[in-house]
Amino acid sequence: MFGLKKRRRGPPAGSGLLCSGAPAQPPASWEEIVCGYGASVDPAEARAQAGNAAEAAFFAQDDRLATKWHHYLEIYDRHLSRYRGKPVRLLELGVFQGGSLQMWRRYLGPQAVIHGLDINPGCREITEDGLKVHLGSQADPGLLRRIAEEMGGIDVVIDDAGHISAEQIASFEVLYPLLAPDGVYIVEDVHASYWPDHGGGLRAHGAFMEYAKLLLDRLHARYVLDPDPFARDPGFADVTHGIAFHDSMVVFEKRLKPLPRSLRVGHRTLS
Template sequence: MNKDTKKLPIYKFFNSSKKYSIKWSSYFQVYEKIFSSYRNKKIKFVEIGVANGGSLFMWKNYFGKKAKIIGVDLNPKAKNLEKYGFKIYTGSQSDKNFWKKFYKKEGKIDLILDDGGHKNLQQISTVHFSLAHVNDGGKIVIEDTSTSYLKKEFNNPSKYSFINFAKNIVDIIHYRSPLLGKNLNLYAKKIHLVEFFESITVFSIDSKKCWMNQEISNKAKNEWAADFRYNEYFGQIKNKLNKKYGRLNKRSFLRRLIRKLFYRNFLFNIFDNIKIRKIFKKIQN
């Protein structure tokens, strides 16, 4: 384990928790990054997956007295932990009706962390049934997302893996661009940011930051800037042809043909894609 991790407050609370808990060593640095600003604030924190309760004690000590710590587990034995001051709900994270009742009772929450069953439907249901109930400024955090790549027990990789679902949300966030002409659904209207860590995905919720984008400019004049986006290949070829044939007449057939072929999309996409394929191949295992 990285030696700096041992110095993190969250790790210290994990280590000193009075009940058993297992976490992956990289998670503590992620927790500090995404949760430290919520410490000692009046928040509602929900953890799906209680097991022995070890992490509930860690969260209680980390977030402080003002935070309400709520646990959700399918195992009814988790209810025993209510004697320590936690609120525990028994039910399945993939059950729509469970969440209906849960949010009817609890109202809006600030943070929800999924350390439950880690199956695709379970992780996706957490996001889908909780999204409408997370306050602006809050987060939905899904742990153990490496299960999206595991065959054994999880039947992945699959088109319907959690990570593929999350990649869809990356697409949906881009629909806030007016260039795409899309209607905005709840996901586009509420999820401001998606962060991918190894085995943890974080959705930051903030409807106030999710407006349909607009292009704006300042008051200065555009003096000489032109978009050279299409000049890469055309520029080189043009120079070569210029060398060979001298400067081309503006209206010459050759010049018009070159513009058609190189300046717009066709060949240019082919050239680009050859280069892109090479990069893709290099980064994929």
């Protein structure tokens, strides 16, 4: 792994910032949380009010079942709109009922190469033209490499599979190095990083969210003064444009970039 180390628990930085008070008792289970946010929707009305192309593509889905948190759709469009109408190669980990693959086809257009991976043998029923589903585990490195080779490379990964931290990390460590130099890697539902039965917990060692936080340090490796050579290794930073944290989602943007440069323009200075 990318230098995953154990952290001590303690009050987080900024712990007094914008506090409004939380219930004395936490939710009884993650099921209680997820069910509490469920909502029905009129697809036709939602499509008419769509604020972006991803919302329009999602609410136009009338065949196979698809489920997404509503705020994900804006995030998708923000990071993936540049691929629309182009021969982008997208791999979705976690196919569920196949509706999201159809949504991606509608959103990205006919030139997109769209593959999915799922452990459910029932996904063999998904045989639509232009969509290919592979069966197996997202934590199988050999399978992931074979899929990437078959696709001729990957531009976009959407990890919506089992939400188990160890498996999310395993997939990322295989696929991120294989991603196109300007690719996008999205890990969904990282709220599961805070649930023990998904391999997580608040600031828990091994949780995907903790792993992603450590990658923020890797992104800034060139500025580290620590004597540890690994902490100063710029390999990850040299191919990563940025990491965006959203509610329940982390987005990694790859981009080969030159060394940082401090630029100066103008000539007037304070006396």
